[in-house]
Amino acid sequence: MLGKQGKRGQAEEAIPNPTPVTNNEVDDVDKTIDARWKTAESSLMKNILRSQSLSESELETARFLSSAIIRCWREELDTLGEKTQNTPQAPKLLSKWENLLTLQNNEAVHLRAHPDTLDTWIRVYTFLRCAVQAASSAIPSTLASYFEGSERIRDVLARDHGNVFGIWEEGEAMPDHNRDDESEMLGFAMYIDGSYFNHSCDPNVRKTRRGRAMEFRTTREIVAGEELNINYIDTKADGKSRRKELLSGWYFDCKCRRCIDEQALDI
Ligand SMILES: C[S@@+](CC[C@H](N)C(=O)[O-])C[C@H]1O[C@@H](n2cnc3c(N)ncnc32)[C@H](O)[C@@H]1O
Numbered sequence: 521m522l523g524k525q526g527k528r529g530q531a532e533e534a535i536p537n538p539t540p541v542t543n544n545e546v547d548d549v550d551k552t553i554d555a556r557w558k559t560a561e562s563s564l565m566k567n568i569l570r571s572q573s574l575s576e577s578e579l580e581t582a583r584f585l586s587s588a589i590i591r592c593w594r595e596e597l598d599t600l601g602e603k604t605q606n607t608p609q610a611p612k613l614l615s616k617w618e619n620l621l622t623l624q625n626n627e628a629v630h631l632r633a634h635p636d637t638l639d640t641w642i643r644v645y646t647f648l649r650c651a652v653q654a655a656s657s658a659i660p661s662t663l664a665s666y667f668e669g670s671e672r673i674r675d676v677l678a679r680d681h682g683n684v685f686g687i688w689e690e691g692e693a694m695p696d697h698n699r700d701d702e703s704e705m706l707g708f709a710m711y712i713d714g715s716y717f718n719h720s721c722d723p724n725v726r727k728t729r730r731g732r733a734m735e736f737r738t739t740r741e742i743v744a745g746e747e748l749n750i751n752y753i754d755t756k757a758d759g760k761s762r763r764k765e766l767l768s769g770w771y772f773d774c775k776c777r778r779c780i781d782e783q784a785l786d787i
Pocket residue numbers: 622623624682683715716717718719720770771772773774775776
């Protein structure tokens with residue numbers, strides 16, 4: 521997905537320090553979010569397309585969601601095709617969609633920090649649902665049904681924040697953090713496999729964009745059993761600034777070795 525805001529949660533204005541919340545508060549937030557989506561699902565679609573125009577970045581989100589949902593539909597069609605053939609199936613790897621669902625769901629944590637985002641998401645969902653209905657004669661009904669409910673759209677949006685990578689201006693093989701150059705961020709993209717990497721302020725893997733692909737290479741000898749980590753943020757900053765940035769932009773308290781050591785020294 522491409523958009524100019526940079527990594528979700530990074531360039532947006534995030535709350536500086538999400539306050540700890542109780543389980544009851546979490547439940548309330550979840551219920552409110554669910555209720556808003558349910559209302560959107562049951563709202564009448566007539567004339568919404570005409571009255572609703574999306575901003576450029578909302579349109580980008582709509583394009584991203586459509587391509588993810590179409591991919592999901594195609595994968596499920598393929599699986600269905602394989603099941604109807606009576607040939608013994610080799611154990612299957614997870615599909616891209618199933619892999620996406622294994623990523624951390626950040627819907628509630630993100631919406632707690634940016635409540636207005638829910639309006640945007642629902643606007644985009646309503647727009648897509650309405651557009652699909654308007655074009656129903658040209659769209660397979662099984663695909664159209666994927667846009668009826670909000671479930672799949674929520675599945676993607678909930679994993680977008682915190683799991684996407686910044687895409688920087690082409691400078692061949694540039695790592696996308698700790699950059700000394702002035703190259704511009706073009707947008708962001710989701711690389712599901714790459715999202716399994718946790719962050720470390722002393723990473724042992726460097727990510728490099730090569731065209732549309734993202735390459736991950738170790739930067740030092742790795743001992744057996746050692747975790748492979750990339751860096752989500754510039755690691756040159758001092759410990760308190762790094763942890764603050766990770767908490768406000770990625771909503772987690774960094775537990776990497778360097779942060780644990782530095783915290784003990786009050787750095
Ligand atoms: C892109 S995901 C990484 C994969 C994730 N661990 C998972 O199982 O889906 C980012 C999330 O991993 C966790 N995480 C990554 N690096 C971390 C770190 N250094 N300290 C604590 N949590 C971390 C946080 O929950 C963060 O929101």
